[in-house]
Amino acid sequence: MANKIEQHRASHVKHCANCSILEQEIVALREGLAEMKQHAYNDVLTGLSNRRFFVESLEERVARCRRYGDNCAVLFLDVDKLKTINDEHGHAAGDALLVRLAEMLKTYTRTTDVVARIGGDEFGLLLDHLNADQVVDKIHFLIEQFGLEKLVHEGKILPLAASIGYCFVGPQDTTEGLMSRADASMYRAKGKSE
Numbered sequence: 001m002a003n004k005i006e007q008h009r010a011s012h013v014k015h016c017a018n019c020s021i022l023e024q025e026i027v028a029l030r031e032g033l034a035e036m037k038q039h040a041y042n043d044v045l046t047g048l049s050n051r052r053f054f055v056e057s058l059e060e061r062v063a064r065c066r067r068y069g070d071n072c073a074v075l076f077l078d079v080d081k082l083k084t085i086n087d088e089h090g091h092a093a094g095d096a097l098l099v100r101l102a103e104m105l106k107t108y109t110r111t112t113d114v115v116a117r118i119g120g121d122e123f124g125l126l127l128d129h130l131n132a133d134q135v136v137d138k139i140h141f142l143i144e145q146f147g148l149e150k151l152v153h154e155g156k157i158l159p160l161a162a163s164i165g166y167c168f169v170g171p172q173d174t175t176e177g178l179m180s181r182a183d184a185s186m187y188r189a190k191g192k193s194e
Contacts, residue, residue: 053116058124062173074179076166077142100160
């Protein structure tokens, strides 16, 4: 009988050792998965969310607006004259400008807002629970802050300006339609600023 108890203990200890190894492997897999998700949803240059995350977040907002009648503003922002800055000062200067703009967007938006880099010099924002006047005020505020910014790169002051367009999520909207409308609004704003 004592022999059987010892065999059971030995088996249990071996089993627990395997459990510990298995638990460590599960933790490592979870950490790896979290890191992969981080890479899948984040823009490497700016640290903001990327287009994939923006689109998925917009899809969630469209569904929520349909179901609960919430509102959400979709903003598209395009950096003005980034190509000129890249041509005259190099891509490192353009990258520095994009990084600074990303920092400012994070500073001047709420933690519940989505701020993403959705293309080379284009950014998208999702702002919940604001009316049209509040969205227009936010746009004017952001443009004013960009204009006040004096970004110095290798001894040169780089101008920071952007054009911003927006639309609101409606009950019949699709993600693609909203992105198209916000993009068209942004290009109308760009036409006015040039």
